[in-house]
Amino acid sequence: MIKVYCISGYLTDKSNRKINATCEKYGYDLTCYNNAEEADGLVADAEVVYTTNPEILCQMKNLKWCHADSAGVNNYIATGLFDDRSIKLTNSSGAFGRAIAEHIIMVTLMLMRKMPDYQGIINDRKWKHDLPIRSIADSNIAIIGTGNLGQTAACNFKGLGAGKVIGFSRSGKVKEPFDDVYKMSGFAENVVDTDVVVLCLPDTPETKGIFSEVRISEMPASAYLINVGRGVTVDQEALIRALNEGRIAGAALDVVTPEPLPADHPLWTARNCIITPHCSGDMGLEYSVDKTFELFSENLKRYAEGEELINLVDPETGY
Numbered sequence: 001m002i003k004v005y006c007i008s009g010y011l012t013d014k015s016n017r018k019i020n021a022t023c024e025k026y027g028y029d030l031t032c033y034n035n036a037e038e039a040d041g042l043v044a045d046a047e048v049v050y051t052t053n054p055e056i057l058c059q060m061k062n063l064k065w066c067h068a069d070s071a072g073v074n075n076y077i078a079t080g081l082f083d084d085r086s087i088k089l090t091n092s093s094g095a096f097g098r099a100i101a102e103h104i105i106m107v108t109l110m111l112m113r114k115m116p117d118y119q120g121i122i123n124d125r126k127w128k129h130d131l132p133i134r135s136i137a138d139s140n141i142a143i144i145g146t147g148n149l150g151q152t153a154a155c156n157f158k159g160l161g162a163g164k165v166i167g168f169s170r171s172g173k174v175k176e177p178f179d180d181v182y183k184m185s186g187f188a189e190n191v192v193d194t195d196v197v198v199l200c201l202p203d204t205p206e207t208k209g210i211f212s213e214v215r216i217s218e219m220p221a222s223a224y225l226i227n228v229g230r231g232v233t234v235d236q237e238a239l240i241r242a243l244n245e246g247r248i249a250g251a252a253l254d255v256v257t258p259e260p261l262p263a264d265h266p267l268w269t270a271r272n273c274i275i276t277p278h279c280s281g282d283m284g285l286e287y288s289v290d291k292t293f294e295l296f297s298e299n300l301k302r303y304a305e306g307e308e309l310i311n312l313v314d315p316e317t318g319y
Contacts, residue, residue, distance in 0.1 A: 003062075004300070006032040007039050007051040008069060010283045015293035022297045026304035048303065050296045054079050063087055065303060067296045071096055071149075071281075072230065073313050074203045082315040089313040090299055095291035096281035097152035100200075100228050100254075103280035104153045105160070107252035108136060108196055111224045116250070116272055134195070137161035142191050144168045144184070144211070145200030145229060146175050147319075153198060154178055166190060170206070184210065188218040195222065201229035204318035213238035216248065224250045228280050231257035236267060243270040254280040 004023060011019075011032060023030040028048070033039040036053035043049070046060040050067045054076040057066060065088040068076050073091050076082065082089045110116070112134040121128050141157045143150045146167040154165045154177050164179050168190075172183035182190050191197065197219055201207045211227075211234045219225065225248060227234055236257065242248045250272035259278055261267060267275060283289050299309045313319060 001027060001029045002047045003045045004028045004030045004048040005039065005043050005046045005050070006030065006296075007034075007036055007043075007049065007053060007056065008032075009034045010069070010289050011293065012286075012289060015290060015297075018297050019293060019300070022300045026300065028300065028304075048300070050293075057081055065090070065299075065309070067299060068092060068313075069283075069292050072202050074230075074318055077313075077315050077318060082313075085315075088309060089315065090295070090309050090311045091313055091319075092292040092295055093311050093319075094148045095288045095295065097148045099285040099288055100149055100281040101152040101156045103254065103276075104198055104226055104228060105136070105156050107226055107254075107274055107276070108224065110274060111250045111252060111272070112136065112139075116274060135161075138163045139195035140193050141165045141196045141198065142168065142194045143178070143198045143200060145202075146178060146181055147200065149228070150198070150200040151175065151177065153200065166194075187215060191219060191223070194220060196224050196226065199225070199227040199229045199233055201233045202319050203230035203232050206317070207233045209233070209235055211235065216242050219248050221247055222249050224248070224252070226252045228254045231255040231259065240266050240270045243273055246271070250274075252276070254278055 006019060020030060036056045039056060043056065043059055044061050047062050047064045049060065050069065052069045057063060057079055066076065068091045071091050071093040073089060076089055081087055114131040114133055117131055136157060137160060140163050143154055146169040150167055157165050158177055167175065167178040167181040168184050168187060169181055172181055174181045199211060201210065213235050216238050239251060243251060252274040254276045255278055256267060267273060295311060302309050
């Protein structure tokens with residue numbers, strides 16, 4: 001009998017019923033733990049596991065497939081286990097697009113409507129309300145990364161009346177709902193009139209430092225930068241200089257490097273910079289929780305029936 005382990009403190013009654021029903025149908029032996037500490041030393045016979053803790057995978061001597069409860073899987077790949085291509089890795093891409101896309105809209109509006117400035121005014125207990133603001137309506141948006149997250153964000157921007165929404169990807173292949181999609185080599189000439197640049201990139205060898213000092217300098221001075229992908233994709237020192245010198249209008253960073261950000265890091269005091277603690281797409285939204293377990297349940301069915309798993313990760317590319 002195939003041993004399946006679910007190691008997660010987020011398993012709801014609804015999701016538990018769904019996974020149990022799938023396991024009963026296909027004859028899996030399912031055991032659930034709330035965290036890696038509970039599971040420690042008890043999972044050596046795992047063939048299949050759903051987990052948020054890649055460190056525990058080294059205990060699994062019969063592992064054939066791991067489902068990560070996150071979209072980013074660089075810490076899973078770093079274990080080296082998936083160099084053995086007979087061990088499959090799937091992720092939860094698609095579960096967090098709704099939450100993160102709404103976060104993108106929130107911080108875009110905060111920047112456009114001068115909330116960092118108004119927070120300072122409020123903190124000083126003053127009553128000033130004449131700062132010039134901007135609108136998403138008719139603004140031009142550039143999204144780097146055209147996967148589920150980028151597509152969901154593009155839909156939200158269009159729903160609020162954005163002007164042109166373009167994407168940048170490795171292939172440059174046109175996708176809905178983007179008006180156009182380009183390769184990164186065409187960044188400079190295609191962001192001349194852009195109001196907001198959004199980074200939705202994973203941490204892979206190809207994306208590290210991709211948003212360099214040169215890329216930052218190619219942004220219009222009136223544009224905002226939003227990063228909800230991974231902190232390592234941005235040259236943070238160059239970004240701090242650009243913010244403090246007024247060479248870009250502002251930034252909103254949900255991801256930084258390192259995390260947690262040290263209390264004395266200059267990003268905290270950079271001009272017009274909103275920082276959030278990597279909270280845009282966590283398990284706080286019930287939809288995200290349910291979706292991760294739906295993906296796992298569907299893949300349990302596919303695994304039993306010998307079908308190709310969805311959200312299968314290529315360890316070389318990182319996605």
